[in-house]
Amino acid sequence: MDKSYEIGYTTGVFDMFHIGHLNILKRAKARCKYLIVGVSTDALTKEYKKKTPIIPFEDRIEIVKSIVYVDQVIPQTTMDKRKAWEELHFHVLFHGSDWKHTEMYQKLEADFCRIGVDIVYLPHTEGISSTILTDALERF
Helix, strand or coil: CCCCEEEEEEEECCCCCCHHHHHHHHHHHCCEEEEEEEEECHHHHHHHHCCCCCCCHHHHHHHHHCCCCCCEEEEECCCCHHHHHHHHCCCEEEEEHHHCCCHHHHHHHHHHHHHCCEEEEECCCCCCCHHHHHHHHHCC
16 A cells, blocks of 8 residues: 655646646645645746746646645745755655656655655656647647
C-alpha cells in the first residue's frame, strides 16, 4: 500500500489546463490529506522555460483553485523547493515522473532526505502536454 501523507505540495505552470494536469492533482491528492499547489508566475515561467504562458497567471490560479483535489493555491515565484518547504512545511513533494532522474531532482532528493521530506513521482500522462497543445495551435 502506498504511504499517505498529511501535507503534500506540487507545482506547475498549468498552462492550457489539460487531462495530464488533472491526473497529477488527482493522484497527489489521493496520497495526502491536504494538497498545496504552487502555480508558476509568468516571470518564473519565462525564466526557466524561456516562454510566456498562453493563459495569464491570474486565470491559471483561478482554474487550479477550482479543482476539487486542491486545498490551497499559492504563486510559485522560485524553483527553490527547499525555500517552499521552509514556508509551507509539507511532508511530501509530488512531481511528474518525467523529472525523476534530472540533476535538479537528484540534488533535491538528497536535500529533502536529510529533513525527512519524501519526493513522490507520479506517472506522466503520455501524449499530452501544454507544449503539444501549443504546437498544434501553431500549425493552424
